[in-house]
Amino acid sequence: MYGLVNRAVEQMVRERFGAERWHAIQARAGLEDEGFLALRTYPDDVTYRLVAAASEELGVPAPAVLEAFGEYWVAATAQASYGDLMRLSGRTLPEFLQNLDQMHSRLALTFKHMQPPSFTCSDVTPTSLVLHYHSTRAGLLPFVVGLVKGLGEYFHTPARVEVVATREDGAPCDSLRVTMAA
Ligand code: HEM
Structure with missing residues (x-):
């Protein structure tokens, strides 16, 4: 990493x-x-x-450390050092989440040896979506939960984040339902 x-x-x-x-x-x-x-x-x-x-x-507990780190990452690193990229990646929380994959492809141009995570969205409604997280690494799902919560704060869009499927339980990827206040 x-x-x-x-x-x-x-x-x-x-x-x-x-x-x-x-x-x-x-x-x-x-x-x-x-x-x-x-x-x-x-x-x-x-x-x-x-x-x-x-x-x-x-x-x-380690998952709580990772979740706190996810929130911190958005507030401290992403906004402070990558403000332009953040602004270019979406104007709302759902738009941003649907562009996450593109954002990481752009980052891979700078970080040439990166093994970026990949994200897709499904079940998109005006107030919720399911975010699918693919990674070559294990154990980082709580980090993603924190990142999404941090993004909710960034967009002033309080979001509830629930884990709905995990690789640990045999699913092909980890999936999170993100519900935004209507
Ligand atoms: C704009 C600011 C961001 C930058 C500069 C950035 C950069 C990076 C870098 C360099 C890594 C390490 C990958 C490696 O070394 O192989 C990484 C990992 C990761 N990033 Fe980002 N990232 C940003 C925003 C985000 C956001 C908003 C998310 C939201 C979900 C995210 C999700 C992740 C995850 C989950 C990993 C862990 C790697 C894995 O799962 O395999 N990142 N990021």
């Missing part, structure tokens, strides 16, 4: 819990005391270890 992602985890922990907590998490994850380079790729294992260490150190 690109260092950009690990860096955002670091930034979130530092902002919310301080430098000391971050160093404890880094040590628990068995990582060197050096920063992540945004455009370098790191083994996925580094990200998983960071999440596990943060979960243990902060006493919060």
